[in-house]
Amino acid sequence: MAAATPLNPTGPRVRFAPSPTGYLHVGGARTALFNWFYARRHAGTMILRIEDTDAERNKPELLEGILEGLRWLGLDWDEGPVHQSERIEHYREAAKKCLANGSAYLCYCPAERYAGGDAAEEGAAGAAVRRITRCSCRDGKPSSPGTLPAIRFKVPLGGKTVFQDAVFGTREFSNDEIEDFVLLRSARGGEPTGLPTYQMSVVVDDIEMRISHVIRGADHLSNTPKQVLLYQALGAEPPIFAHVPLILGADRTRLSKRHGATSVTQYREEGFLPEAFRNFLALLGWSAGGDQEFLRTSELIEKFSLEGVSRTNAVFDRAKLEWFNTQYLQKLPVEELLPQVEGELRRSKLWREEWGSGAGREWFARTVDLLRPRIRLLPDFSSWSRAFFSDEFSYSAAAREKFWKDPRLPQLLGQLADALAALPEWNHDACDHALRALAETAGVKAGLLINATRVAIVGEAVAPPLFDTMLALGGDRVVSRLRKSLPEVGKSTQA
């Protein structure tokens, strides 16, 4: 994908590295967004890397969905996507190097000896679980020689590992708390060396891709010291880390399927505007410092900084997301909205080519402008405001129940249709006067006619102001819809 801004070869290099084991969820999207903001803010380079080393859990078909989600969000990248599955040799080389310089060793222990234990032992009445973090293989005394070995990192005894985090500050971990983690899994099949673990592939790639800032979820804070140790073993300078707080569900646990929509694709389908979604996401765990919240993407890029990233986990609040959407729906210049609405109408098969240019385009723009203060999500354009784009619509039950009660209505609406049909000119005030005049002669409140007419011409109890609506629909349509409604109005008033 082409870069949106000129690249600065000395600028920061960041990456977003999803694993195609699921869809792009909002947490990942927010991480991608922050990386992108940072890259664009500093004219740096954004790299997309696919972490697909786990052949079992990896589902290649999910990748397209992730890319689609990123594109919908409006994010682009300058390099990649790079697939880790195609770089296995690099990781093996690095592991060999660690073996050669003494920072790693071959471990012949069966995998089960390390795995399984901790979680399983938890039930033992709170008994302290001492994990195995070192083994005799480390000293060249294989516990089960003959089996295929894994390569483990030889974590230094004693001492501490420190690194800089742009969000959390200087972090220190004592090495004795870090287990001898696996670099290369024991071989399956005939291969002498296996596949890399996350720690290995991430570090090797971040080094080779010259990543300067690792911006990722705070769930990685705990394994960062392992990675720092690896950088040192490979003779490389660690990058600057920036761990961003997690996004939680309303119950304060990490956002997951049971919290409802967590895939960005779902938000696209529900009809959110990407820019509104971006604005909302940006403010989850980050703030420009002041009180301003409505920030267009260009402002977000301009203001983004790692210093503004919070250390507190944030709860995903859908109500606020919807508020952002209504704000964008209302504040954007109409022209920016038209393509979105056009897309929506196309999806619902209501689109007519005449609205693409000329007078049709003008009408379309005016109508969208009229409708938008009442729109919450894009599909509202083809549902409750359907009557503005199609003659085929139905009268909502709630609307007839509410506004088609008065028994005089069938007669009055008939008279109104006649009066409107006789109008020499079709404009807001003419319609207004005609309706009020009729109300006065008939001795009814104007509101009675106004409300009933609204239902008759758009089928809904809720719509823009009546005379603006009439103007948008045009005289012929209003009159014919009014007449066509008469039998239905009759039924309702008798019920």
Added chain:
RNA sequence: GGCGCCAUGGUGCAACGGUUAGCACAUCACCCUUUCAAGGUGGAAAUGCGGGUUCGAUUCCCGCUGGCGCUACCA
């Protein structure tokens, strides 16, 4: 269990030793109004607890509590 991180109204953020603790969402009331929104005005609502440090703590330190994360030959 161990290690780590975090802690301002229900939610998202401000206030980075001195403010009547601010803004926004949500919520309630009122205004506007032909419906419903939008908009406007106002209300209710927070510094988890306990110790320090300081003339002064939301802010710095310690403890507690609570939440979250990591604790795999997953990423």
